[in-house]
Each structure stands twice: as structure tokens, then as C-alpha cells.
Amino acid sequence: MTTLSNRYQAEAAKQRPTMRDVAALAGVGIKTVSRVVNEEPGVSEAKTVRVLRAVEQLNYQLDMAAGSLRRTGRRTLSIGLLLPSVANPFSGEIHRAIEDALAARGLAMFAASLDDDPEREKALVAAFLRRRVDGLILTPIAKSQAHVIPEHSQDLPVVFIDREPNGIDADAVVSDNATGGARAAAHLLSHGHTRLAYLGDRTDIQTARERRRGFLEELARSGIAVSDVPAIENLHDEEAAHRATHELLASRNPPTAIFSSQNLVTFGAMRALKEAGASHKVALVGFDDFALADMMEPGITVIAQHPERIGKLAAERILARIDGDQSQPSTWVVPSELIVRGSGELPPSD
Amino acid sequence: MTTLSNRYQAEAAKQRPTMRDVAALAGVGIKTVSRVVNEEPGVSEAKTVRVLRAVEQLNYQLDMAAGSLRRTGRRTLSIGLLLPSVANPFSGEIHRAIEDALAARGLAMFAASLDDDPEREKALVAAFLRRRVDGLILTPIAKSQAHVIPEHSQDLPVVFIDREPNGIDADAVVSDNATGGARAAAHLLSHGHTRLAYLGDRTDIQTARERRRGFLEELARSGIAVSDVPAIENLHDEEAAHRATHELLASRNPPTAIFSSQNLVTFGAMRALKEAGASHKVALVGFDDFALADMMEPGITVIAQHPERIGKLAAERILARIDGDQSQPSTWVVPSELIVRGSGELPPSD
DNA sequence: CAGGCCGTTGACAACGTTGTCTAACCGTTA
DNA sequence: TAACGGTTAGACAACGTTGTCAACGGCCTG
Numbered sequence: 001m002t003t004l005s006n007r008y009q010a011e012a013a014k015q016r017p018t019m020r021d022v023a024a025l026a027g028v029g030i031k032t033v034s035r036v037v038n039e040e041p042g043v044s045e046a047k048t049v050r051v052l053r054a055v056e057q058l059n060y061q062l063d064m065a066a067g068s069l070r071r072t073g074r075r076t077l078s079i080g081l082l083l084p085s086v087a088n089p090f091s092g093e094i095h096r097a098i099e100d101a102l103a104a105r106g107l108a109m110f111a112a113s114l115d116d117d118p119e120r121e122k123a124l125v126a127a128f129l130r131r132r133v134d135g136l137i138l139t140p141i142a143k144s145q146a147h148v149i150p151e152h153s154q155d156l157p158v159v160f161i162d163r164e165p166n167g168i169d170a171d172a173v174v175s176d177n178a179t180g181g182a183r184a185a186a187h188l189l190s191h192g193h194t195r196l197a198y199l200g201d202r203t204d205i206q207t208a209r210e211r212r213r214g215f216l217e218e219l220a221r222s223g224i225a226v227s228d229v230p231a232i233e234n235l236h237d238e239e240a241a242h243r244a245t246h247e248l249l250a251s252r253n254p255p256t257a258i259f260s261s262q263n264l265v266t267f268g269a270m271r272a273l274k275e276a277g278a279s280h281k282v283a284l285v286g287f288d289d290f291a292l293a294d295m296m297e298p299g300i301t302v303i304a305q306h307p308e309r310i311g312k313l314a315a316e317r318i319l320a321r322i323d324g325d326q327s328q329p330s331t332w333v334v335p336s337e338l339i340v341r342g343s344g345e346l347p348p349s350d
Numbered sequence: 351m352t353t354l355s356n357r358y359q360a361e362a363a364k365q366r367p368t369m370r371d372v373a374a375l376a377g378v379g380i381k382t383v384s385r386v387v388n389e390e391p392g393v394s395e396a397k398t399v400r401v402l403r404a405v406e407q408l409n410y411q412l413d414m415a416a417g418s419l420r421r422t423g424r425r426t427l428s429i430g431l432l433l434p435s436v437a438n439p440f441s442g443e444i445h446r447a448i449e450d451a452l453a454a455r456g457l458a459m460f461a462a463s464l465d466d467d468p469e470r471e472k473a474l475v476a477a478f479l480r481r482r483v484d485g486l487i488l489t490p491i492a493k494s495q496a497h498v499i500p501e502h503s504q505d506l507p508v509v510f511i512d513r514e515p516n517g518i519d520a521d522a523v524v525s526d527n528a529t530g531g532a533r534a535a536a537h538l539l540s541h542g543h544t545r546l547a548y549l550g551d552r553t554d555i556q557t558a559r560e561r562r563r564g565f566l567e568e569l570a571r572s573g574i575a576v577s578d579v580p581a582i583e584n585l586h587d588e589e590a591a592h593r594a595t596h597e598l599l600a601s602r603n604p605p606t607a608i609f610s611s612q613n614l615v616t617f618g619a620m621r622a623l624k625e626a627g628a629s630h631k632v633a634l635v636g637f638d639d640f641a642l643a644d645m646m647e648p649g650i651t652v653i654a655q656h657p658e659r660i661g662k663l664a665a666e667r668i669l670a671r672i673d674g675d676q677s678q679p680s681t682w683v684v685p686s687e688l689i690v691r692g693s694g695e696l697p698p699s700d
Numbered sequence: 701c702a703g704g705c706c707g708t709t710g711a712c713a714a715c716g717t718t719g720t721c722t723a724a725c726c727g728t729t730a
Numbered sequence: 731t732a733a734c735g736g737t738t739a740g741a742c743a744a745c746g747t748t749g750t751c752a753a754c755g756g757c758c759t760g
Contacts, residue, residue: 087446379710
């Protein structure tokens with residue numbers, strides 16, 4: 001029975017060849033095949049050639065999973081990446097920068113989207129853990145990352161990106177969100193604005209809170225009564241931001257300058273300003289750069305982040321940890337940068 | 351010696367727990383643990399509870415790699431995705447759509463960027479094969495995919511996206527590139543243009559050739575002398591397209607309408623038109639939609655592709671193949687759509 | 701009360717690889 | 731010639747899991 005079904009399989013699907021097959025064809029032991037395939041030294045020229053020829057002939061492909069099961073350290077040469085969404089251009093650039101750094105080491109990347117959902121964060125981390133990734137790079141959203149990282153994985157390298165983690169002591173690579181917010185405030189103030197407004201993302205997102213804090217603190221330092229500054233939050237999509245901007249413009253005492261703390265919010269604000277014919281009247285500074293910002297009318301002044309630097313740094317950190325770096329975890333901050341394009345330099349309209 | 355080093359390891363790094371550990375703690379056999387963890391039937395309520403408690407207590411995580419090594423069919427529950435670049439928004443949307451469809455089945459995705467480099471295509475396909483992915487979804491760039499897919503992987507589900515493969519008979523999901531190109535031509539012709547130009551991507555990219563073909567064939571059908579239509583190709587980035595557009599506008603007999611066959615090319619053309627003060631004079635239709643196209647002045651008319659539908663279809667195909675669908679491979683075509691926004695409806699300027 | 705059946709359970713081998721260890725072989729040297 | 735060292739080679743166990751199968755106990759049936 002067993003014999004029959006095995007034979008059937010062998011004939012029907014001609015099983016994928018294993019090292020044993022290669023060894024048989026080359027007339028050597030399987031360990032010799034292993035040595036050749038893994039480019040280990042200590043195999044004679046003659047046998048190396050024979051093995052390689054057999055590999056070629058059978059089209060043999062090493063099974064890394066089987067190998068890493070036995071290998072000391074159990075390296076799978078794969079790492080897990082958890083992003084807000086792979087469809088998000090900012091995430092995409094980080095992803096690419098990480099890939100470039102890790103591919104050079106032969107590491108493959110699992111990628112997944114969290115949608116800023118704490119439940120997904122937990123489920124996807126678990127899924128990657130079950131696949132025994134050598135490291136984890138993630139954008140946290142759950143309130144705490146402590147119960148997400150099982151204690152037994154404490155030796156698993158983890159690097160957080162874009163947002164700092166809570167309840168776990170690990171490396172993080174982030175933008176200088178508060179400083180960037182302050183930079184936006186200072187820029188608008190320097191152009192004479194005194195009636196400003198803040199439009200921001202969900203308050204459970206750490207970066208949104210930081211940007212708001214930096215913005216408002218800078219205003220306070222300059223003597224603006226912060227209680228009078230409209231701060232409309234929890235705008236998670238373009239439509240919400242669009243509505244909020246229209247309401248702001250229609251209010252009794254409309255702002256002469258707006259700081260939008262995230263791309264989709266900036267888009268919503270731009271659209272509302274355009275519809276209201278106020279693109280050239282109300283100043284706008286957005287957090288995070290985007291394609292075609294310079295092609296708008298006026299060009300959109302932004303606090304640009306550097307996703308490629310965030311990704312590169314995160315990759316360097318995870319590689320260092322994988323290589324055994326035991327130093328104290330810490331947070332790396334990638335500076336943001338003001339890019340002047342017109343919308344942020346409009347003077348107060350009255 | 352061995353005992354010593356084992357004990358050392360056990361104490362220093364407290365090895366990740368295995369089923370054996372869980373079984374010992376719960377006082378059951380390891381097969382019972384396996385059954386509980388994999389939610390197989392045939393385990394009494396009492397033992398199930400004891401096993402789950404032990405799993406909890408040890409923070410046990412199943413090792414999927416070890417499991418798939420033994421499991422019949424060797425499913426790894428992972429699939430490989432090869433895109434032009436994960437940083438490319440079009441690719442990102444496809445990626446996301448695929449992820450959404452596959453995550454529901456517990457499949458994880460390896461993602462990698464090809465950069466339209468045939469060598470990378472080969473290397474990355476091999477890397478995914480070594481990891482024994484259950485399926486491969488890729489955007490081909492090499493001249494032939496035949497030697498990329500080893501014969502022994504013929505039972506490996508493969509779906510091509512965005513471009514059709516050569517030298518291998520497999521499922522593909524693509525946009526109607528030629529029809530889209532023709533649609534652009536017809537649209538511009540219907541607005542009275544007779545002096546049109548084509549700006550296109552590298553000619554080794556199949557979609558670029560198809561878009562060009564569809565565009566020119568439609569012009570020919572309408573009696574335009576195709577030999578007089580400037581077709582500037584091999585524009586792979588924005589800067590090249592920008593230069594090409596300027597040259598076009600400065601030529602003796604400049605076109606009154608431009609068809610740009612790819613996003614970066616469209617951006618370059620837009621920028622050149624703006625600099626030349628011709629945004630409202632020379633009509634422009636781009637292939638592929640992009641964020642903020644409606645916010646430009648004028649809005650940019652495009653032939654929109656549907657990356658989310660391409661991704662969804664590709665995911666459905668790979669799942670069907672994984673589930674054993676043996677039907678003849680074929681190509682699914684996702685229709686493109688003309689989106690009218692202003693730039694494509696400008697009349698001939700003289 | 702014997703026999704049979706069913707629901708549970710766990711011992712065991714096997715998946716494809718790599719680490720360990722011993723064997724065989726070669727050429728040197730005493 | 732015997733002993734030795736260095737190189738090459740392969741037999742074997744083990745990694746953590748799942749498929750197979752036999753054994754157990756309880757219950758029903760005749």
C-alpha cells in the first residue's frame with residue numbers, strides 16, 4: 001500500500017530531488033553534496049565537479065527550511081516586516097531601503113500590513129514567529145508590545161520603526177516628530193501668522209501626538225494662546241480632513257495658516273482650500289513629503305521625513321543584533337527637513 | 351562535553367520550548383500536543399485543556415518549518431511575490447490586494463523588488479524556490495521565463511502579473527495595454543488633434559510596447575500618417591521624459607497632444623509642459639492613474655489601470671492552482687478605464 | 701459474559717538537511 | 731618499515747514536527 005502510493009507519487013509528480021538523489025547520481029555521500037552546495041572547503045576538485053554536474057542535471061534546489069532545522073542557531077535567513085500598509089508610499093520606501101540592505105546578506109523578507117489595528121499586530125507577529133524569522137521590524141500600534149513579544153523570543157532581534165514601542169526595551173528608528181512639528185510652527189510664525197490651526201491623525205498613533213505636541217509647544221513659546229488654536233484630531237482619511245478643513249474655513253474666526261500632520265490629511269486640506277478658492281490665501285505646511293508636491297499651485301511646503309534613511313538604519317540595527325550586538329537598546333532619530341515650496345510662505349490674508 | 355554545552359545553552363538562552371516540552375508539562379504524548387495545536391479532532395476535553403494551559407505557560411510557538419517538512423504536500427503556507435519595486439505605488443497596491451486575499455488563508459508573503467533586472471529575476475526566483483514557497487507571483491522582465499522555472503517546479507503554481515511571460519505556459523493577469531493605448535488615441539483624436547506624440551518606457555518592457563502599438567494602430571485606423579508621429583522611447587525615468595518633452599515642444603512642428611505611457615513619463619511631461627507654460631495648450635493623456643492627478647492644473651486625464659483588481663485576480667488564480675486546479679493556463683485581462691480630468695480634453699492649440 | 705466496535709492516546713518513523721565523528725587514504729618522517 | 735599527521739570522505743544522529751499504526755479502555759450487542 002505504502003509502496004504503491006509512493007511509487008504512484010514518484011511516477012506522477014516526480015518528486016523534487018533531494019541531496020540523496022544528487023549523491024546517488026554523483027556517486028558520493030550526501031555530506032559531500034552538502035559541503036559542495038554550501039561551498040564548504042575540504043572537497044576535492046574531482047568530486048566537486050561531479051556533484052555540481054549532478055546538481056545541474058537534476059535541477060536540484062537546496063531546501064533551506066530543512067537545513068535551518070538542523071543548523072546551529074536555526075537561522076532561517078528571513079526576517080518579518082510589519083508596516084501600516086504595503087500600499088502606503090511612505091511604507092513602501094522604507095520597505096525598499098530595508099530590502100536593499102538585507103538582500104546583500106541573502107535575507108528574504110516577509111511583509112505584511114497592519115492597518116493600524118492592534119489585533120492584526122498581535123496575529124501577524126505570531127504568524128512570523130511561527131515561521132521562525134531571524135528578526136522582526138515593525139511599526140507598532142498596539143498600546144503595549146510587551147505581550148506581543150513572548151518572553152522566549154527575547155533573543156529575537158526586534159527593531160521598531162516610525163513609532164516607539166511601549167512596554168518593551170528594544171531598538172527603534174523614528175523621525176523627529178515633535179521637532180518637525182515645532183519646525184512647522186516656527187516657519188508659519190516667522191511669516192507673521194498668529195491664527196493657526198492643527199489638523200491631525202488618530203490620537204492613538206504616537207507620531208500624531210508628538211507632532212501635535214511639538215507644534216503647540218512652539219506656538220506657546222512664542223506667546224500664542226494655545227487654547228485658542230483649533231486642534232482637530234482623529235482625521236484618519238482624506239475625506240475627514242477635507243470636511244474638517246471646510247468647517248474650519250467657515251468658522252467665525254478662520255485660521256490664516258494650517259499645519260496638517262500627515263499626508264492624507266494634507267491632501268484633504270489641499271482639496272478643501274482649492275474648492276474654497278483659498279489655496280493662495282491660507283498658508284499650509286504638511287508633515288511628510290509626497291510626489292508632485294512641487295507641482296501643486298502653489299507648491300506645498302512640507303516637513304519631509306526620510307523613509308530611505310529610516311529603512312537603512314533599521315536594517316543596520318537588525319543586522320547588528322543578528323550578528324550578536326548585545327549593547328543597550330536605544331532609539332535612533334532621523335531628522336526631518338523643511339522643504340519650502342510656496343504654500344507655507346503665504347502671508348496672513350488679513 | 352556535549353552534556354555540558356547543552357546544559358550551558360539551556361541555562362543561558364533557555365531554549366525555545368518544543369512540543370516535547372509542552373507534552374512533558376501537560377503529561378501527555380507529543381502527538382496529542384500536535385493534535386491540539388493544529389485543532390485536529392479526537393482529543394478529550396480534559397487533555398485539550400491541559401495542553402492549552404501548558405502551551406500558555408511555556409509560551410510555546412509551533413515551528414511551521416519543521417511541520418511542513420513532514421507534512422504531506424510540504425506546504426509552507428508562504429508565497430513569493432516579485433514586483434518591479436515595493437516602493438512603486440502601483441506595485442504597492444497590487445501587493446496589498448494580494449495580501450488581503452491570501453492572508454485570509456493564513457498564507458504569508460515574501461516580497462522582493464526586481465528593478466526590471468533579468469539577473470535579479472533569476473536570483474530571486476531561485477531564492478524563493480530554496481525556501482519552498484507554495485506559489486510564485488511575479489512581474490517578469492527576463493526575455494524568457496523558461497529557464498527561470500526549473501522543470502521540477504512545474505507543479506509549483508506560478509502567476510504572472512502586469513506582463514505576460516515568454517517561454518512558459520502559465521496564468522497571467524494583465525491590463526489591456528494595447529486597448530488602453532488605443533483608447534487614449536481615440537480620445538485625443540475625438541478632440542480634434544492630428545499632431546500627436548508618443549512618449550514611452552523601455553522597449554524591452556512588454557507593456558510599453560503594447561501601449562505604443564495600440565496607440566499607433568488607432569491613429570493609423572483614423573488615417574493619421576504614423577510615420578510622422580514622434581515616438582520617443584526608452585524613457586525610464588522622470589528626468590529623461592522631462593528632457594524629451596522639452597525637445598518635442600521646441601521642435602519645428604510640435605505636437606498638440608501627447609500620450610505618455612507610464613507614470614514617471616507623465617510626471618516628466620507635466621513638468622516640462624508647466625515650465626513651457628503649455629499646460630493649458632498641449633493636451634496630455636497618461637497611462638496609469640496617480641494620486642493628486644485631479645488636483646493638477648488642469649487635472650490630468652489618464653487611462654487608469656486597476657491594480658487592486660489585478661492583485662485580487664492574481665491571488666484568486668494562485669489559490670485555485672494551489673487547491674489543485676489543473677485547467678489550461680490562460681491570461682486574464684483587466685480593462686483599463688479613461689478618466690477625464692481636463693488635460694486630455696484641451697483642443698488643438700493652432 | 702464474550703466479542704466487537706469506537707473514541708482516545710502515544711510510540712515510532714520519517715521529512716531533508718547539517719554537525720560530529722571516525723575511517724580511509726596519502727605522503728612524511730624516524 | 732612503522733608510526734604519524736593531514737586531508738578527504740561518508741555513516742550516523744539529530745533538528746521539531748506530522749502520518750501511521752497499534753494498543754487501550756469502555757460500551758454496546760448478541
